Amino acid sequence: MNFLPRSNFGADQEPEWRVYNKIALRLLPFLLVLYVISFLDRVNVGFAKLQMAADIGLSDAAFGFGAGVFFLGYCVCEIPSNLALQRFGAKIWIARIMVVWGLISAGLMFVTTETQFYVMRFLLGIAEAGFYPGIILYLTYWFPARLRSQICAIFFLGIAFSGVIGGPLSGWIMHALGGSLGLAGWQWLFLVEGLPAVFGGIAAFIYLDDGPAKAKWLSEPERRLVVDALTAEDLQKKAEGAGHRFGDAIRDVNVWLLAITNFALLGGTYGLSFWMPQIVKDLGVNNLLINGLLTAIPFTAASIAMIVVGKHSDRRNERKWHTAICAFVGAGGLVLSGMFGFNPYISLFGLSVAVAAALAGLAVMWALPATIQTGAAAAAGIALMATIGNLGGYTMPFILGWVKQLTQRVEFGLYAMAVMMVIGGLVMLVIPKLRRSATAPVRRDEVMSAT
Template structure:
C-alpha cells in the first residue's frame, strides 16, 4: 500500500520514497489500531450512559463531569510521561501505558455509584497519559517535518475509525449482551472493549522499535538515509535558533498559541464524541443499533476530510490557513446542527461538517510542533500542547452536560463549542511568524522541482 504519494518526492528521490513508504507500512497500521482502541476506551462512556444513567443514577451534569475528569488525570501526568518516553524508549513506555489503561478500562464494569464513576475515569486518564503525545513524538523519530501532516492525518484516522467502528460495535454489544451472566449491556461493553488495550500493549513491546537506528527490518543503507535526514534537519533547526531544552518549549509563545488552538479543536472533537449518541437519541433515534450506525456517519466524513486536507497541506507546505479554515468550517457545522436540531437530516449533516473540520484541523496543526522545537523541547512542547488541548476534552463535555441539564436543550452547548473553535482559528492566524529561516527545517527536503515559492509552515 502506498501511504505517501510519489509526487511528494523529487525525481531523484526514488530511494527516499520507497523507504518512507516502507516505514509507514510497518508503523502506521499498528499505531492506528492502538489509537482506535485508545480513543474508543475514552469515549465509549457516551454509549454506556444510555443505559448506565438509569442503572446507577447518573445525571447529565454528573456524566459530563465524569466524562471530562478523565482529562484532569491525563493532563497531570502528560508532560512527565512524554519525557519518560524519551528517556526509557517508546516500546517500553507505550506498552506500559496500554497494559495499565486496558485493565482500568475493563474495571469500569464494576462502577455502581457516581463517586466510583469519577474515580475510575480519573484513574483511566492517569494510566493513559502520554499515549497520544507520545505517538506524535515517536513519529518525529522516523519522518521528516515535510511529511508529517500526511502521517499525522493517517494516525488521526484512529479518532474517525473509533467513531465509525465504535458506535455500531458499542451499540451491538450493549444490545446483544444485556442480561448475559446477570450483567448489564454497558458492563459487557467496558469489558470487551477494554481488554484489547492490554493485549495491544504486550504486542507493542515486541513489535515496536525505539527508532530507525535500532530497526533491524531496515537495511544499513535505509537506516543511514533516514537517520542522516533527521540529524540534518535537527542541525538546521538548532542553527536557525530553535529551542532544544525543556525550558525552550515553555518559553516559546508559538507553542502556547498552538496549544490554545489545540484546546478548541480537541475540545470540539471530544465534546461531540462523548455526546454524539445522546444527540442522535434526541433526534428521535432510540434503537441502540441504529444509533450506533448513525453516529458513524460524521466520523466517516471526518476520516475523508483528514486525508484530503493533510495531503493538500503537505503539497503546498502551508499549515496556518489550513488549520484556521478547518476550525471555522467546524464551527459552522456546529451552528448548523444546533439551528436545525428539529431536522435530523440537516442536523446530522452539520455534525458531519463539524467533525470533519475539527479532525482535519488537528491533523494539520500537529505537523507544526516538531518544526519549531527539537530534542527535549520537542518532547515537552508536544506534551504541553496535548495537556492544554486535553483540558478542552474536560471543558467541552462538562459544558454540554451542564447546559443540557439547565436548558433541556443541547444546541446552546453546540454554540458554545462553535465559539471556542472560532477563537482557536483566530488564534492560529495571529501566531507570530517563525524567524527568517523558519521554513528551512521544515521545507528543505521538498522536491526540488516543486513550482512556485514555498509558503511558511506557520
C-alpha cells in the same frame, strides 16, 4: 501499498520515497489500531451512559463531569510521561501505558455510584497519559517535518475509525450481550472494549522499535538515509533558533498559542464524541443499533477529510491557513447543527461537517510542534500542547452536559463550542513563528552536506 504519494518527492528522491513508505507500512497500521483502541476506551462511556445513567443514578451534569474528569488525570501526567518515553524508549513506555489503562478501563464495569465513576475515570486518565503525545513524538523519530501532516492525518484516522467502528460495535455489544451472565449491556461494553488495550500493549513491546537506528527490518543504507535526514533537520532547526531544552518549550509563546488552537479543536472533537449518541437519541433515534450506525456517519466523513486536507497541506507546504480554515468550517457545522436541531438530516450533516473539519485541522496542526522545537523541548512542547488540548476534552463535555441539564436543549452547548473553534482559528493566524516563516522541506543535498 504506498501511504505517501510519489508527487511529494522530487525526481531524484526515489530512494527516499521507497524507504518512507516502507516505514509507514510497518508502523502506521499498527499504531492506527492502537489509537482506535485508545479512543474507544475514552469515549465508549457516551454509549454506556444510555443505560448506566439509570442503573447508578447518573445525571447529565454528573456524566459530563465524569466524562471530562478523565482529562484532569490525563493532563497532570502528560508531560512527565512524554519525557519518560524519551528517556526509557517508546516500546517499553507505550506498552506500560496500554496494559495499565486496559485493566482500569475494563474495571469500569464494576462502578455502582457517581463517586466510583469519577474515581475510575480519573485513574483511567492517569493511566493513559502520554499515549497520544507519545505517539506524536515517536513519529518525529521516523519522518521529516515535510511529511508529517499526512502521517498525522493517517494516525488520526484512529479517531475517525473508532467513531465508524465504535458506534455500531458499542450498540451491538449492549444490545446483544445485555443480561448475559447477569451483567448489564454497559458492563459488557467496558469489559469487551477494555481488554484489547492489554493485548495491544504486549504486542507493542514485541513489535515496535525505539527508532530507525535500531530497526533491523531496515537495511543499513535505509537506516542511514533516515537518520541522516532527521539529524540534518535538527541541525537546521537549531540554526534557526529552535529550542532543544525542556525550558525552551515552556517559554515559547508559539507552543502556548498552538496549545490554544489544540484546545479548541480537540475540545470540540471530544465534546461531540462523548455526546454524539445522546444527541442522535435526542433527534428521535431510540434504537441502539441504529443510533450506533448514525453516529458513524460524521466520523466516516472525517476520515475522508483528514486524508484530503493532509495531502493538500503537505503538497502546498502550508499549515497555518489549512488549520484555521478547518476551525472556521467546524464552527459553521456546529452552528448549522444547532440551528436545525428540529431537522435530523440537516443537524446530522452539520455534525458531520464539524467533526470532519475539527479532525482535519488537528491532523495538519500536529505537523507543526516538531518544526518549532527539537530534542527535550520537542517532547515537552508536544506534551504541553496535548495537555492544554485535553483540558478542552474536559471542558467541552462538561459544558454540553451542564447546558443541556440547565436548558433541556443541547444547541446552546454546540454554539459555545463553535465560539471556541473560531477563537482557535484566529489564534492560529497570529502565531509569530508561522507569520515569520514557513517550514521548508529538507532536500537530499542539504542532508548530505549536513552529515
